[in-house]
Amino acid sequence: MARGKLIFIIGGARSGKSSFAEKIAAKISKEVAYIAAAQPLDEEMAHRIKKHQEDRLDTWETYEEPIKIRELVSRLGVEKEVILIDCLTLLTSNLLLRKKERVEDFKWQEKILSEIEKLAEVSFKAPAQVIIVSNEVGMGLVPENPLGRVYRDILGRANSIIADKADEIFMMISGIPLKIKG
Structure with a gap:
């Protein structure tokens, strides 16, 4: 069986990443497996999740999964035409904070990156x-606290892992996609 294409969409907060990804997915197929990593941990996030859910087409299947995304892609990759993962930012955060007391443990960080490498593969x-x-988080200020710095560093490395495997990469700038690979 031939492999599909891996498309990576990266950009700053509220830059139009998800909307652009959804447009690409809709052009490829009416039936999309949408994997959402967000967790409604507060009222604001619950509102964002609800808005994203309302924006999706009725023919799309949504899988709310904060951690085991690799397993879902492995299974759905042979069943579906398109899989949209939104987003690596939240998956990385979910993995990192699963054992918050180990955030600064380098072995734990490497375990997280190993999971991202498996997802990329x-x-x-x-x-x-x-x-x-x-999200591209490496272009801003250095976070003032250790957790913020560790997260920024891990997500930067996670983004690089996905970018290395991607067939196409788009950088979103103020709602405008800029193709930088493929």
């Missing part, structure tokens, strides 16, 4: 077209 090899959305 499964996504790259999948017969489905896989679209991964993520």
Whole structure:
């Protein structure tokens, strides 16, 4: 079975990443497996999740999964034409904070990055077209607290892992996609 294409969409907060990813997915197929990593931990996040859910097409299947995204891609990659993962930013955060007391433990950080490498490999090899959305967090100020710095560093490395495998990369700037690979 031939492999699909891995498309990576990255940009700053509220830059139009998810909307652009959804447009690409809709052009490829009416039926999309939408993997959402967000967790409604507060009222504001619950509102964001609800808004995203309302924006999705009725023919799309949504899978709310904060951690085991690799396993879902592995299974759905042979069943579906398109998989949209929104987003690597939240998956990385969810993995990091699963054992918050170990945040600054380098072995724990490497374990997280190993999981991202496995996700990249499964996504790259999948017969489905896989679209991964993520935030670019390395272009701003250095976070003032250790957790923020560790998170920024891990997400930067996670983004690089996905970018290395991606067939196409789009950088979103103020709602405008800039193709930087492929």
